[in-house]
Amino acid sequence: MTEINPSVRADSTQEASKRLTGTLSTTDIVFTVLAFNAPLSVFVGFIPVIIGAGNGLGAPTAYTAAGALILLFTVGFTAMGRKLPNPGAFYAYITAGLGRPLGLGAAFLAVISYFFILVGGYAFGGIALEALIRDVLHGPDIAWWIWVLVLMAVVGTLGYFRISLSAKILTFFMTTELIIIVCYNVIVFATGGAHGIPTEPFMASNIFSGNVGLAVLFGIVCFSGFEATAVFREEARNPERTIPRATYIAVIMMGGLYALSAWAQIAGIGVAQVVHQTATDPTGAVLASVTAFMTKTVTDIVTVLLVTSIFAANLSTHNVTGRYIYSLSVDRIFPAALSAVHHRHGSPHRASLVTTGISVLFLMGLVLAKVDGLTIYAVLVGIGGYALIVLMLMTSLAVVGYFRASTEARTSLWKHTVAPIAAAVGLIVALILATLNVAVLVGGDQVLAASLIALFYGSVVFGVVYALVLRRRNVAVYRRIGRQEV
Structure with a gap:
């Protein structure tokens, strides 16, 4: 990269010199x-898939194991966060621990993976909104991608304003x-379920049954985004306490x-029926169970809330x-112009607009x-989760290096x-299992799976090479990598 044009610096003036602030x-x-x-x-999408296509009755243990692994990762992640004031999460932490x-490279991988998750989530939102309007509300039959554009417009508008507005929504x-x-x-356990409360999910024969690798991969994917606590460091109230506390609470709640x-x-x-039913119709099996235990009205409410749930996920992913x-x-x-902070809303409004445009x-x-929309959702969200495993592994190694x-800055040996x-170690095992199951994640297409993996690792290599070029040609920019202000 060549030297920053002075006119670009001048053009940014007041806004670009500001930093994000807030009281989250x-x-x-x-x-x-x-x-x-x-x-x-x-609840209606991933859990039944793990039961039907993963390790069957052992699904609760798969989530417990994934949660324990993420919680273990959180120990070092939050310890480093207390000592390293740089915002930027994976980007800042990996830079500080493994070098610029x-x-x-990790930053480029993170941006690509978040865009994959964002666009995949949008596709799912468009499909859900299309079904709600057409089938439940008996409205017009409008193509799913048009509804996605509507969602993007609403999310992009909210992303332009102060983060506290998004937080309230x-x-x-x-x-x-x-x-x-x-x-x-509560109702299922209080009424004894269909045929009593089962203990089979905790038997070793069921825990290691079916496709354990797919269960582990999907289990970890369901925790994706917890690291975003550190992304909001500049906008948090008392970040040294707020960020670690929020991270632990989020992981424990999800697990x-x-x-x-x-x-x-x-x-x-x-x-006797759950594995077959969730394998045949994952979402339908869950919604039928909700109807059985909580009436059809509640199921209709769930259908509506599913749309708002996806919308909320899109808004959160857009902000990150x-x-x-x-x-x-x-x-x-x-470009430096994208670092501008809105003078009134205190938001990264230009970066938000670019996110919407891309x-x-x-x-x-x-x-x-x-x-088709379902393929976009399944492939992009699933493979985006794979990239997050890579980033978590790099971050764990970065904590040790830092x-x-x-x-x-050292804390306890444990931390x-x-x-x-x-x-x-756990993430290496998860990454191996995930790599072996990427083709399953993207519909069985080995060529597509290999291409996406190549894209991810290629983005890391590109980032490394680009950084080395900056070290030779633009030392000032090189020294800033990882939010290390100079």
Whole structure:
């Protein structure tokens, strides 16, 4: 990259020199992370898939194991966050622990993976909204991708304003989702399920049955977005306390909720029928169980909330993606103009607009290629989750490297060495299992699976090479990589 043009610096003046600010509370950030995961979507979409196509009756244990691994990762992640004030999450942490070249490679991988998850989530939202309007509300039959453009317009508008507005909307939607899920779980367990409360999910023969690799991969994907707590560091109230607290709460809530919900679905549908029914019609099996235990009216409410759940996930993912673009712009990797902060809303409004624009172009390219919405959702969200496993592995190694190099920042041995190394080992196993099952994740297409994996690892290599070029040609920009202001 050549030297920054002075006119670009002057053009940014006041706005670009500002930094994001805010007063997000622990609750605000927790619900933003939960929104990224769309709990109701996990409840009616991912959990039955793990039961039907993963490790069957062992699904609750798969979620417990995935949650334990993420919690182990969180120990080092939050410990580093307390010592490293740089915002930027994976980007900043990997830079600080493994060096600027790998840090920039990780940033490019993160941006690509978040765009995959964002556009995939939009496609799912368009399909759900189309079905709601046409089948439930008996409205006009409008193509799913047109509804996606509507969603993008609304999300892009909210992303332009102060993050506290998005946080309030996400908190409302997440509260309604959690009430429905918790009520279903309580009713199923209180009434004894279809044929009593089963203990089969905790038998070793069931835990390791079916496709364990797919179950682990999907289980980890359901936790994606928890690292976004660190992305909002600049906009958090008392970030040294708020960010770690929000991260732990989000991970524990998701782990407990998903494991209990998987057990409740097995109990509600019945041990003898649940694997077959969820394999044949994952969403239909769950909704039928909701009707059986909570009436058809509640099922209709769930159908509506599924749309709002996906919308909330899209809004959360948009905000995270925009802040990655903002961070890379602050470091002058992307154009400096995108680091502007709105004078009134305190938002990265230009980065948000670019996020919307890229999403629209990405979606329209897929539509013109005649890729159906469900394929877009399954492939992009699934493979985006694969990339997040790679990023978590790099971050675990970065934690060890950071504390080894910064002796004055060291905390307990458990936090700076033991937990991160244990998490790295678990993530290596998860990555191997995920790699072996990527083709399944993208519909069995080995060529597509290999191409997407090549894209991800290629983005890391490109970032490393680009950083090395900057080190030779533009030292000032190179030194900024990882939000390391100079």
